[in-house]
Amino acid sequence: MPEPSKTALLSVRNLKIEATSYPPGEAPKTVTLVEGVNFDVQKGKVLGLIGESGAGKSTIGLTALAYGRGGVRITGGEVTLNGQDLLKLDHAGIRKVRGAKVCYVAQSAAAAFNPAHRLGEQVIEATLKHGIMSRAEAEKRALYLFRVLGLPNPETFGERYPHQVSGGQLQRAMTAMALCPNPELIVFDEPTTALDVTTQIDVLAAIKHAIEETHTAAIYITHDLAVVAQITDDILVLRHGKMVEYGTVKQIIEAPTQDYTRALVNVRGTGRDEAADQSDTLLKVDNVTAGYANGFKVLHNVSLHLPKGQTLAVVGESGSGKSTLARVITGLLPPQEGTVTFDGKPLPRALKGRKNEELRRIQMIYQMADTAMNPRQTVRNIIGRPLTFYFGLHGKQKTERVRELLDQIEMGDRFLDRFPAELSGGQKQRVAIARALAARPELILCDEPTSALDPLVAEGILKLLLKLQEETQVSYMFITHDIAIVRAIADSVAVMHRGKLVRFGPKSKVLSPPFDDYTDLLLKSVPEMEIGWLEKVLTTRRMESAGN
Amino acid sequence: MRLRSIPLSAWVGIAGIAIALICAIFAPWLAPHGESEIVGDIWAPMGGDFLLGTDNLGRDLLSRLIYGARTTIFVALAATVLSFSLGMLLSFIAAVTGGLVDQLFSRFNDLMMAIPTLIFALVVLAVLPQQLWILILVMAVLDSTRVYRIGRAVALDVAVMEFVEAARLRGEGTGWIIFREILPNTLSPLLAEFGLRFAFSILFLSTLSFLGLGIQPPAADWGGMVKDNKDGIIFGISAALVPGAAIAILTICVNLVVDWLMKRTSSLKGGRGDA
Numbered sequence: 001m002p003e004p005s006k007t008a009l010l011s012v013r014n015l016k017i018e019a020t021s022y023p024p025g026e027a028p029k030t031v032t033l034v035e036g037v038n039f040d041v042q043k044g045k046v047l048g049l050i051g052e053s054g055a056g057k058s059t060i061g062l063t064a065l066a067y068g069r070g071g072v073r074i075t076g077g078e079v080t081l082n083g084q085d086l087l088k089l090d091h092a093g094i095r096k097v098r099g100a101k102v103c104y105v106a107q108s109a110a111a112a113f114n115p116a117h118r119l120g121e122q123v124i125e126a127t128l129k130h131g132i133m134s135r136a137e138a139e140k141r142a143l144y145l146f147r148v149l150g151l152p153n154p155e156t157f158g159e160r161y162p163h164q165v166s167g168g169q170l171q172r173a174m175t176a177m178a179l180c181p182n183p184e185l186i187v188f189d190e191p192t193t194a195l196d197v198t199t200q201i202d203v204l205a206a207i208k209h210a211i212e213e214t215h216t217a218a219i220y221i222t223h224d225l226a227v228v229a230q231i232t233d234d235i236l237v238l239r240h241g242k243m244v245e246y247g248t249v250k251q252i253i254e255a256p257t258q259d260y261t262r263a264l265v266n267v268r269g270t271g272r273d274e275a276a277d278q279s280d281t282l283l284k285v286d287n288v289t290a291g292y293a294n295g296f297k298v299l300h301n302v303s304l305h306l307p308k309g310q311t312l313a314v315v316g317e318s319g320s321g322k323s324t325l326a327r328v329i330t331g332l333l334p335p336q337e338g339t340v341t342f343d344g345k346p347l348p349r350a351l352k353g354r355k356n357e358e359l360r361r362i363q364m365i366y367q368m369a370d371t372a373m374n375p376r377q378t379v380r381n382i383i384g385r386p387l388t389f390y391f392g393l394h395g396k397q398k399t400e401r402v403r404e405l406l407d408q409i410e411m412g413d414r415f416l417d418r419f420p421a422e423l424s425g426g427q428k429q430r431v432a433i434a435r436a437l438a439a440r441p442e443l444i445l446c447d448e449p450t451s452a453l454d455p456l457v458a459e460g461i462l463k464l465l466l467k468l469q470e471e472t473q474v475s476y477m478f479i480t481h482d483i484a485i486v487r488a489i490a491d492s493v494a495v496m497h498r499g500k501l502v503r504f505g506p507k508s509k510v511l512s513p514p515f516d517d518y519t520d521l522l523l524k525s526v527p528e529m530e531i532g533w534l535e536k537v538l539t540t541r542r543m544e545s546a547g548n
Numbered sequence: 549m550r551l552r553s554i555p556l557s558a559w560v561g562i563a564g565i566a567i568a569l570i571c572a573i574f575a576p577w578l579a580p581h582g583e584s585e586i587v588g589d590i591w592a593p594m595g596g597d598f599l600l601g602t603d604n605l606g607r608d609l610l611s612r613l614i615y616g617a618r619t620t621i622f623v624a625l626a627a628t629v630l631s632f633s634l635g636m637l638l639s640f641i642a643a644v645t646g647g648l649v650d651q652l653f654s655r656f657n658d659l660m661m662a663i664p665t666l667i668f669a670l671v672v673l674a675v676l677p678q679q680l681w682i683l684i685l686v687m688a689v690l691d692s693t694r695v696y697r698i699g700r701a702v703a704l705d706v707a708v709m710e711f712v713e714a715a716r717l718r719g720e721g722t723g724w725i726i727f728r729e730i731l732p733n734t735l736s737p738l739l740a741e742f743g744l745r746f747a748f749s750i751l752f753l754s755t756l757s758f759l760g761l762g763i764q765p766p767a768a769d770w771g772g773m774v775k776d777n778k779d780g781i782i783f784g785i786s787a788a789l790v791p792g793a794a795i796a797i798l799t800i801c802v803n804l805v806v807d808w809l810m811k812r813t814s815s816l817k818g819g820r821g822d823a
Contacts, residue, residue, distance in 0.1 A: 330717055356719040364717055372710040375816045376732035389718055421816035439718075 008040035009082065009217050010064055010185055016076030017059055017068065017241070033059055033072065034241040039234075041185065046211060046218045048232035048249070050225055050264070052454035053425075056241040057221045061187045064219060065098050081185070099126040103178035107190040109170040113162040119173050120158020127181040138180065145176040148213050149206045168199040172206050179214055186211075186218045192227065196317040197481055197525040204230060204527075205538055223454060225264050226527035229253055230534040237261050253529055263456060265529060274491040274507045275310050282308040282475050283329070283443055288338035290328050298324040301338070302501045304494050306443070309473040313486040313507075315522065316496035322479045325496070326445045329477070330364060343442070360390045363436035367448040369428035373420045379406075379431055380416045386438040405434040408471070409464060426457035430464065437468065446478045450485065462489060483526045487511065495519050554808065561804030568798055572617040579611035584766035591777075591785045600790050604776050609790055616768035616791065621798070623684055623763070624749040630688035631749075632742060635695025640726040642696075643703035654700065660693045666755065673761040683762065687752060691745060698741055702734040709733075735813040743806035747799040754795075770795050 017034035034056040041047045049057045059072060063079050066086040079086045086097060103126070106112040113122060123145075124138040133141065139158075146154035149172040162170060171191050178186045191207065192200040208231050211218055222228050228235060228249075235252040237244040237260065245258045256262045283306040291297035298321045306312040314322045327333040329340055331351035340347045342361070348354050366372035373382050383402045387393040393401055403413045409430040420428055429449055436444050446465070450458035466489060468474065478489060486493055486507070493510040495503040497518045503510050515523065524537045554562075571578060580599075581587050584607060592602040600609040638657075642650040660668075669686055676682050706712065707730060715729050754771015756762030763769040770791040777788035 332713065332717070351716060354719075359717060359719040362717075364714065366710050366714070368710065372714055374711045374729055374733070377728075386718060389720070419816060435714075 007042070008080075009043045010041040010219075011080040012037060012039050012060075012063065012077065013080070014038065014077040015060065015063060015074070015079070017056070017063070017072060018075045019072045032241065037077075037236075037238075037241075037243055039236050039243075039246060041217050041219060042233075043184075043217055044215045045234065046220055046232040048228035048235040049219060049221045049238060050223065050228050050235060051238035051244075052223060052456060054240070055238040057223075057238055058189050059241075060238070061189055061219050061221045062104070064185060064187050065102050065104060066094050067098070096130070100130040100132060100181050101183050102185045102187065103181065103183045105171075105174050105178045105186060105188045105191050108194055109174040109191075110162065110167060112174060113170065115162050117161075118158060119160055119162060119165070123158065123173060123177040123180055126177070130181060132181045141180055141182075142176060145179050145210065146173075148210045149173075149176055150202070150209075151176075166199075168195055168203050171195065171203050175207055175210060179210060179216060182214070182216075184217060186216055188218060188220045190222050191220075193222065193224070197483075198317055198521055200227075201525045201527070201534070201537065205534060207231065208534065224527065225253075225455075226529045226533075229529055229531055230527060237264070249531055253531065275307070278307045278310065278492060278506060280308045281305045282343055283312075283477070284341040285325070285329065286339045286341065288325075288328055288335045288340065290324060290333055290335040290338075297336075298499050299328065299335075300499045302496075302499075303338075304501065304504050306475055306477060307491070308442075309469065309475055310491040311469070311476040311478055311489050312492050312494060313478045313480060313490035314494045314496060315480060315483065315486055317481055317522075319498070320496040321499040322496050323447055324499075326364070326447055326477065326479060329445060330362060356390065360386075360439045361442045362445065363439050363441040363443070364445045365429075365432050365436050365447065365449045367452055369425065369432045369449075369452075370420070372432055373428065373435075375420050378417050378419055379423075382420075382431060383434045383438050386435060390439050401438070405438055408437065408468065409434045424457075425453055426460060429453065429461055433461075433464065433468070437472070437474075440472075441474060443475045443477065446476055448479055448481070451480065451482065465489070483511075483523055495522065557804050558808035561801040561808070564797060564801030565805065568617050568621055568801075571614045572621050575615045575618055579608075579614045581608040581611040583607075583612060583615040583768055585611075591780050591783075591787055594786075601785075601787055603773065603787055604780065609773075609787060612768040612773060613770070613791060613794055616770045616773055617794075619763050619767060619769040620750060620753065620771070620795075623680070623687070623753055623769075624746060626684045627687035627691060627753075628742065628746045628749045630684065631691035631745065632695050632738070634688060635692035636699045636731075636738065637726075638692070639696045639699030640703045640730055641722065643700050643707045644722055644725055644730070650700075653696070657693050657696050660690075661697075665690050665752075669752075669756060670759065670761060673756070678761075678764065683756070687749060687756075691749065691752075695738075695741065695745065699734070699738065702737050703730050706730045706733045732813075736810050739806050739810045739813060743803040746802050747795075750795050750799070 015034055015037040016032065019031050019033055020028050021031050022028050037060060039047060049061055051057050059069065062069060063074055064081075066074070066079060066089065068074055074087060077087070081097065081101065086094065089097070113119070120139070120142060123142050124135070127133055127138045127141075128135060142158060143154055146157050151157050151169060151172055165173065175191070188207070192203050195203060204227065220228060220232050232249055234247065235249055236246045237252065237258070239260055245252060245256060245261045252261060253265060256265055285302060285304050288299055288302045289297060290299040302325060304312065314325060316322045324333065328335050331347065331349065331354055334349040342358070347358060380399070380402055383405055384398050387398050387401050402416065406413055406415060411427060411430055415423070415427070420431070423431065450461050453461065462485065465476065469476065478485070480486060490507045492505060493503070493507050494501055495510065495518065502516055502518050510519070511523070524540065527533065586606045587608050588598060588602045588606050590602065590604060590606045592598055592606070594601045598608050598610065600613065603609050603612065638653055642653040669690055672686050673683065712725060712729050715725055750771060753762050753769065754774060757769055757772035758775045763772055765772070773791035774788050777785070780787050
């Protein structure tokens with residue numbers, strides 16, 4: 001066993017983490033979640049933990065606090081902080097470390113703050129409990145940290161309640177909470193994953209600045225290699241609870257030695273050129289204004305069109321109205337003004353007025369495949385229902401067609417009788433795609449179908465969508481906030497901001513200068529796999545991101 | 549479904565219900581004496597000629613218990629099933645359709661609930677002819693207001709899910725959405741409610757009998773038997789406890805079975821896999 005490093009702040013050696021699973025009808029089994037993980041965090045340095053879901057990143061990150069989440073046990077190895085093995089400490093001993101020497105920043109700040117208390121009180125709470133500072137000192141430090149993190153009105157920020165500030169501000173407040181007791185190490189667990197791209201970049205910059213200001217060491221957990229490249233000194237790549245590669249940022253990004261790391265670095269390699277001929281229009285949206293009954297307008301005068309067999313990407317941050325546009329096209333939300341034309345004929349405004357044949361030709365794929373499929377139906381019934389409904393297929397014919405569709409989405413017929421709960425995230429999304437395909441549609445509305453998935457799985461879904469487009473000549477309207485996906489699959493692009501269409505046209509035209517201010521901000525906010533990108537971008541932005 | 553996967557508790561429940569049903573169906577052959585036949589002293593103790601003793605008029609308690617199973621189970625079960633069918637159907641239609649229909653149904657339901665159930669039942673039953681099916685119907689309608697409340701609440705939760713939206717986009721009718729998309733996902737809380745409502749039905753029936761508007765004497769029903777013999781408790785005679793215990797045991801048995809069904813329906817893997 002390698003010796004713990006004498007100079008490192010945190011030194012983890014031969015870490016082994018286990019949990020017990022209870023398969024029905026069998027004896028409980030011990031499952032090894034993490035094995036043979038070694039790493040060091042030097043004082044004032046940042047280590048990035050990266051991997052897909054289930055890789056054990058969060059589990060490993062929490063061992064720095066000698067903590068195992070529900071049922072997870074740290075069964076072997078050493079976790080040494082300043083020469084002291086945390087795993088050998090008793091309850092009282094470890095309590096002195098948690099929240100004082102090692103702090104934690106959770107992914108969802110909105111869920112981690114107590115909505116009934118003011119932010120300021122919560123930020124200094126741990127510091128006071130540990131008796132590190134007097135109340136006056138802690139408040140002073142909180143004020144200093146609010147300034148460092150670039151929060152608006154730092155003097156009065158602490159008096160607000162969590163619901164009164166934005167998601168990006170809340171995430172920064174949580175960072176302030178972690179930094180307040182002056183800890184030696186902070187564990188960041190995907191702090192920017194739930195944020196919009198344009199917000200993410202501000203939070204990222206604030207965190208980076210605060211870490212540098214306070215000389216705190218950190219472990220930064222994420223699944224986005226481009227993000228980690230901006231903020232860390234070293235990277236540890238994990239997969240299935242084992243180390244894949246461990247090295248400096250430069251080495252991992254520029255010269256990865258393992259296949260898996262290479263796949264991660266090149267994950268945005270899918271792509272194709274836009275179609276040259278964009279004249280044969282399938283879907284046309286004319287001057288659509290839509291909103292809710294209370295008079296609140298979500299879409300203002302939006303016009304765009306989509307050629308047959310091609311892909312239109314609709315880009316924008318949350319609240320920009322891109323999902324509402326899809327709801328207008330499906331008829332779920334009748335527009336107040338304007339028309340939607342499909343294949344030369346105007347579509348009835350509301351869902352009720354549309355015939356089944358009109359409904360069949362437009363299908364939809366949702367962001368969360370979990371909630372988009374009835375959990376009580378098997379794959380056979382989920383995919384089979386449109387076949388019965390639209391084409392009157394029954395019995396053998398139907399099963400045969402379901403098998404074909406399962407083949408098309410690259411899943412075998414052993415999935416026929418599984419329930420959605422027995423599928424992985426990627427498989428669920430594939431089944432949802434098969435359900436859409438079963439109707440033999442001409443247009444599929446894809447509402448962020450990959451944003452809830454791990455990068456490699458998401459890439460698989462994108463490749464599948466492209467393959468299916470080639471086979472069936474189906475058109476996609478692809479709603480996303482990820483510019484990389486737009487680059488990869490779109491023929492034309494529509495950029496939306498606060499319910500207005502900011503920019504629309506063929507991909508090559510939309511994504512090349514001269515830009516309007518918003519498109520410029522959006523394009524520059526997408527983290528690139530390049531060291532020093534963050535600093536470069538911050539100096540060249542023209543527009544502050546909204547509401548942060 | 550394999551028989552071996554049914555847990556012991558459910559078997560106990562099934563056995564209890566089976567015994568009650570057998571008593572109900574084969575009452576004339578099983579009961580040692582007639583339903584309203586006076587066979588001995590008033591409140592004879594247990595044992596001897598009469599296994600469970602006699603009641604306040606000297607009728608055999610065991611025989612009355614067996615005959616009483618007929619009316620009690622039949623009326624309570626019929627009323628509960630009916631109230632659930634009615635309440636669930638209306639509440640699901642309200643949740644799926646929304647708008648005016650929802651308002652109309654819900655406000656009418658509120659109106660019904662605003663009138664005390666017992667008084668409502670008394671007035672209606674006093675006016676209408678005393679027939680069994682009218683009694684069942686009145687109980688069912690009054691009980692369905694409670695089912696409607698819970699049904700609408702759980703259905704609303706499911707009705708906003710994306711898979712229901714997907715079904716609407718496919719062009720499915722209200723019937724499919726209610727029975728195929730929403731019902732399977734709301735079965736667990738509704739089954740739990742069913743177990744409880746069944747017990748309340750028995751109690752409600754005995755209340756009505758007590759007031760003279762339920763099962764008419766000399767026909768036996770468990771609730772009515774408790775009432776007939778309640779005065780004996782003062783003298784240390786346990787005759788009232790026997791039908792009371794029968795109600796309790798049947799309720800527990802029903803709930804044991806419901807618990808097991810609930811576990812099965814709440815499983816997202818169709819009962820295989822998860823514990």
